[in-house]
Amino acid sequence: GNSVTQMEGPVTLSEEAFLTINCTYTATGYPSLFWYVQYPGEGLQLLLKATKADDKGSNKGFEATYRKETTSFHLEKGSVQVSDSAVYFCALSDTLGEGTYKYIFGTGTRLKVLA
């Protein structure tokens, strides 16, 4: 079945460091891929998405490229800030037909950015 694997956390970085959070997936079809962020005490928010191979999703300085050849969707940011401290979830959605989608989430990676 479909699955999402993301790197274990926590990830601790200094401010302005480069961030990579790895995410790989297994899917039988052609899923869309997402990154969600959960700030402390808040609900999940969609950070970025990519719907087909070679698409790059970007938002708030974060980027991720849909790599079909390596089945990956790694999240990157060139210079992290303390305010980026959160839990990041990689997810995929695959169509079940008739406009219905099934979402599968990774286990989440906690990022802590130190000033």
Place this chain on the structure above:
Amino acid sequence: SAVISQKPSRDICQRGTSLTIQCQVDSQVTMMFWYRQQPGQSLTLIATANQGSEATYESGFVIDKFPISRPNLTFSTLTVSNMSPEDSSIYLCSVGEQGKFFGPGTRLTVL
């Protein structure tokens, strides 16, 4: 986008009791989804709720334990019945298909 609110935001309950969680959306939506996020784990879909029909439950979840109501296109409730400590989780309401929106969650602790 959609704005989703949930009540209560958190609760501490005794074993054997039930809790009903409310989810309100600021726009009409066909499908609403209920997820569980157990401590330190990812999100697991509990069920999909369409207005005017019975909810569809995922494997491992049953209506007797997690009854769902969907009385209109902007509102849904999830009840966690006969609770045990293993039900301690964050419960999240969600709408949307490609690019989901989530409510802030209800943090439930069962003693």
